[in-house]
Amino acid sequence: MRIDKIMELKKRDSLLLYKLQLLDLKIFQIESRDIEKNLNEIQFEIKKIEEEVKKLSNDLKEKELEIKNIEGEIADLNKRGDKLKETLSSGKKLSEKELNSIQSEIDKIQNLIKKNEDIIIEIDEFIEKTKEKIKKQREVLDSKKKEGLNEDIKIKEEKKKLEIDKDEYIKKREELIKKIPEELLNFYQININRFGRKIISVVIEDRCSECGMILPYGLISILKNSDKSINCENCGRFLILKKDIDIDF
Numbered sequence: 503m504r505i506d507k508i509m510e511l512k513k514r515d516s517l518l519l520y521k522l523q524l525l526d527l528k529i530f531q532i533e534s535r536d537i538e539k540n541l542n543e544i545q546f547e548i549k550k551i552e553e554e555v556k557k558l559s560n561d562l563k564e565k566e567l568e569i570k571n572i573e574g575e576i577a578d579l580n581k582r583g584d585k586l587k588e589t590l591s592s593g594k595k596l597s598e599k600e601l602n603s604i605q606s607e608i609d610k611i612q613n614l615i616k617k618n619e620d621i622i623i624e625i626d627e628f629i630e631k632t633k634e635k636i637k638k639q640r641e642v643l644d645s646k647k648k649e650g651l652n653e654d655i656k657i658k659e660e661k662k663k664l665e666i667d668k669d670e671y672i673k674k675r676e677e678l679i680k681k682i683p684e685e686l687l688n689f690y691q692i693n694i695n696r697f698g699r700k701i702i703s704v705v706i707e708d709r710c711s712e713c714g715m716i717l718p719y720g721l722i723s724i725l726k727n728s729d730k731s732i733n734c735e736n737c738g739r740f741l742i743l744k745k746d747i748d749i750d751f
């Protein structure tokens with residue numbers, strides 16, 4: 503059985519296929535539902551924050567090391583300065599030129615020490631800010647992790663519920679297909695995916711509800727006054743009147 507040209511089904515057949523299509527749609531919706539989407543997003547955010555905390559911690563270590571190095575440098579400078587001061591106070595006779603040179607060296611050293619101390623103050627400020635950032639990020643991380651755990655619980659409950667629903671739809675489907683002639687069922691299974699899982703379209707206010715086409719009067723008249731269900735001229739789906747859905751033929 504092909505569906506390319508206009509063909510007919512009995513209304514009874516269309517109604518059976520319509521019921522089957524509704525169950526299949528529900529099963530498909532359950533199977534294709536991405537219930538872990540939120541959790542995946544939370545986990546992605548957690549990973550991002552963890553990376554950020556790691557980066558900040560590395561920055562912190564680097565800066566702490568930098569301070570140690572500068573402190574070492576300051577200690578060396580102090581030693582050099584002390585030696586020069588010792589020379590000055592040793593009572594050794596020095597020319598004015600030598601005195602000036604030593605004094606100028608001491609001044610230079612003290613300037614360097616001051617510069618290094620200023621750098622340490624700057625780095626200390628950076629370290630404090632970084633520690634504060636890490637603390638805040640860890641707080642966000644904790645709350646995200648809690649959120650993730652809650653979401654996990656929610657997903658498990660949702661999965662259970664969906665499984666129950668799905669089992670119910672599958673049972674109903676099994677009951678329903680017993681009523682559908684084999685040829686009709688084959689026809690449905692071969693063609694259903696061509697029509698976006700909707701092989702039967704309900705006529706609502708003289709339109710095919712699936713493609714939106716206004717149907718000619720003659721066609722509506724056949725649907726109303728016979729037991730036939732014919733194709734929509736536009737999309738090819740089988741048409742069934744809304745009022746006929748509630749009736750079991």
Ligand SMILES: [Zn+2]
Nearest residue numbers: 710713734737
């Ligand atoms: Zn249509």
